[in-house]
Amino acid sequence: MKVLVPVKRVIDYNVKVRVKADQSGVDLANVKMSMNPFDEISVEQAIRMKEAGQVEEIVVVSIGVTKNQETLRTALAMGADRAILVEATDNAENDIEPLAVAKILKGIVEEEQPGLVLLGKQAIDNDANATGQMLSALLGWSQATFASKVEIEGDKATVTREVDGGLQVIKVNMPAIVTVDLRLNEPRYASLPNIMKAKKKPMDTKTPADYGVDVTPRLVTVKVTEPPARQAGVIVGSVEELVDKLKNEAGVI
Amino acid sequence: MAVLILADHDNETLNDQTAKSVTAAKAMGGDIHILCAGSGCSGVAAQAAKLDGVAKVLCASDDAYGHDLAEPLADLIVSLAGDYEHLVGGATTTGKNVMPRVAALLDTNMISDISAVESPDTFERPIYAGNAMAVVKCGDPKKVITVRGASFDATGEGGSAAVEEIAAVANPGLSEWVEDKVISSDRPELTSAKIVISGGRGMGSKENFEIIDKVADKLGAAVGASRAAVDSGYAPNDYQVGQTGKVVAPDLYIAVGISGAIQHLAGMKDSKVIVAINKDEEAPIFQVADYGLVADLFDAVPKLEAAL
Numbered sequence: 001m002k003v004l005v006p007v008k009r010v011i012d013y014n015v016k017v018r019v020k021a022d023q024s025g026v027d028l029a030n031v032k033m034s035m036n037p038f039d040e041i042s043v044e045q046a047i048r049m050k051e052a053g054q055v056e057e058i059v060v061v062s063i064g065v066t067k068n069q070e071t072l073r074t075a076l077a078m079g080a081d082r083a084i085l086v087e088a089t090d091n092a093e094n095d096i097e098p099l100a101v102a103k104i105l106k107g108i109v110e111e112e113q114p115g116l117v118l119l120g121k122q123a124i125d126n127d128a129n130a131t132g133q134m135l136s137a138l139l140g141w142s143q144a145t146f147a148s149k150v151e152i153e154g155d156k157a158t159v160t161r162e163v164d165g166g167l168q169v170i171k172v173n174m175p176a177i178v179t180v181d182l183r184l185n186e187p188r189y190a191s192l193p194n195i196m197k198a199k200k201k202p203m204d205t206k207t208p209a210d211y212g213v214d215v216t217p218r219l220v221t222v223k224v225t226e227p228p229a230r231q232a233g234v235i236v237g238s239v240e241e242l243v244d245k246l247k248n249e250a251g252v253i
Numbered sequence: 254m255a256v257l258i259l260a261d262h263d264n265e266t267l268n269d270q271t272a273k274s275v276t277a278a279k280a281m282g283g284d285i286h287i288l289c290a291g292s293g294c295s296g297v298a299a300q301a302a303k304l305d306g307v308a309k310v311l312c313a314s315d316d317a318y319g320h321d322l323a324e325p326l327a328d329l330i331v332s333l334a335g336d337y338e339h340l341v342g343g344a345t346t347t348g349k350n351v352m353p354r355v356a357a358l359l360d361t362n363m364i365s366d367i368s369a370v371e372s373p374d375t376f377e378r379p380i381y382a383g384n385a386m387a388v389v390k391c392g393d394p395k396k397v398i399t400v401r402g403a404s405f406d407a408t409g410e411g412g413s414a415a416v417e418e419i420a421a422v423a424n425p426g427l428s429e430w431v432e433d434k435v436i437s438s439d440r441p442e443l444t445s446a447k448i449v450i451s452g453g454r455g456m457g458s459k460e461n462f463e464i465i466d467k468v469a470d471k472l473g474a475a476v477g478a479s480r481a482a483v484d485s486g487y488a489p490n491d492y493q494v495g496q497t498g499k500v501v502a503p504d505l506y507i508a509v510g511i512s513g514a515i516q517h518l519a520g521m522k523d524s525k526v527i528v529a530i531n532k533d534e535e536a537p538i539f540q541v542a543d544y545g546l547v548a549d550l551f552d553a554v555p556k557l558e559a560a561l
Binding site for chain 1: 353384497542
């Protein structure tokens with residue numbers, strides 16, 4: 001089976017984001033960029049399935065700017081076999097919307113014919129949590145979102161999903177779309193020899209037009225602002241004082 | 254045009270999220286209809302019909318809808334979509350699972366996790382884990398939306414909407430439910446609790462969470478955890494408050510042994526009153542806390558329990 005793993009290049013999760021003064025977006029200049037953390041988990045899952053003999057080839061794809069090559073090389077260094085870069089914009093500030101990403105991925109799925117697509121449940125920049133579900137809809141495939149366990153047997157996958165209040169286990173027909181949650185695995189770090197080897201792995205470059213997709217945004221961003229700041233509070237000296245304040249000042253207990 | 258809200262429920266009880274989605278829908282304009290899709294869910298439909306501002310409840314009771322599977326539910330919503338401009342779900346694991354599928358089938362982009370309705374086509378939503386707020390305008394004829402429960406008050410009762418039974422649509426049969434592993438608890442649900450007490454990495458072990466449980470029992474509070482505590486195996490994942498877990502906005506949030514990583518703050522900073530108990534006075538959690546107590550939690554938390 002071939003597995004397709006889309007990966008997104010986002011602001012590193014440790015970076016404190018700054019909103020631009022003109023309210024047009026978040027400042028991406030000279031900011032460390034990394035692979036979306038949820039996508040690292042899906043790459044790791046694909047590699048573990050290959051190590052277990054369930055997968056023959058892992059194809060990673062990234063949609064964005066030329067620099068997304070770095071994100072793809074990271075995935076190749078972790079253990080993916082081949083990469084596809086879709087250059088959809090020349091400006092990293094133009095976030096390609098989930099619907100357009102899903103349409104491009106649909107085109108790639110039709111070409112590559114994977115048996116499984118593993119995606120991160122959400123990107124930590126736009127927080128949309130939509131691409132996997134949309135791709136599944138466009139392909140008419142089954143979907144299993146927020147996976148913390150994935151087991152494939154023949155033409156079915158049993159997926160444990162992280163849902164509000166606990167876990168849900170479902171069985172889905174293959175081919176399937178699975179979006180991954182935090183607890184599925186802990187992604188590996190690429191070793192130096194593997195980073196060197198990754199430089200020689202094949203990477204194709206495509207454009208949205210190759211898949212007949214228009215990436216013009218459907219949602220217009222009117223403005224991006226800082227969230228309202230909380231006022232600094234007080235440090236209390238003791239548990240007794242805390243309880244007194246909560247009872248008599250805040251009135252919450 | 255009207256608004257269709259997908260009800261969040263467990264086939265018996267309507268989740269509070271639905272009443273919050275109704276509040277958001279009131280700002281979108283038009284009649285508000287609620288879709289209760291489930292198995293044997295007529296009781297839920299009756300509860301939804303009582304919500305203030307609801308004009309009609311559509312009840313689709315069929316085994317295909319009993320476990321919130323995305324594919325049949327999305328097909329049902331799409332079959333009804335012609336009559337509606339806004340299709341709304343909660344930003345719950347059900348809404349997040351189903352609504353983007355609906356959006357793609359209707360060829361419109363998803364408007365996820367809205368925190369305010371500025372006008373019928375313009376919405377505010379947090380991005381970068383709530384470290385920035387984006388206002389987006391949707392020009393498409395259909396708007397598919399999920400509503401962040403923590404940002405809206407629940408609408409009251411007092412309505413008496415008509416309940417209309419509707420037939421199921423064909424089930425694509427792509428997936429089947431196997432089992433639910435629901436952790437049963439006498440405590441309130443995390444996202445709707447008035448008081449939440451959460452533990453972080455400072456708790457040190459799963460066993461130590463017991464001191465948090467005791468305070469929660471005295472206060473009738475829900476128990477949460479930071480991602481660090483969940484990653485360390487001290488607490489189950491559904492306790493997780495933060496960007497990658499649940500977003501809560503209780504009247505009182507007590508953070509114990511939580512340093513206040515950006516990812517955690519994203520999930521609780523809209524709480525009305527925040528209390529932080531941490532031995533590190535430099536911990537970023539104190540910058541958002543209304544009341545901070547610099548103390549060893551193993552000393553302070555039992556004292557807190559005794560004082561309540």
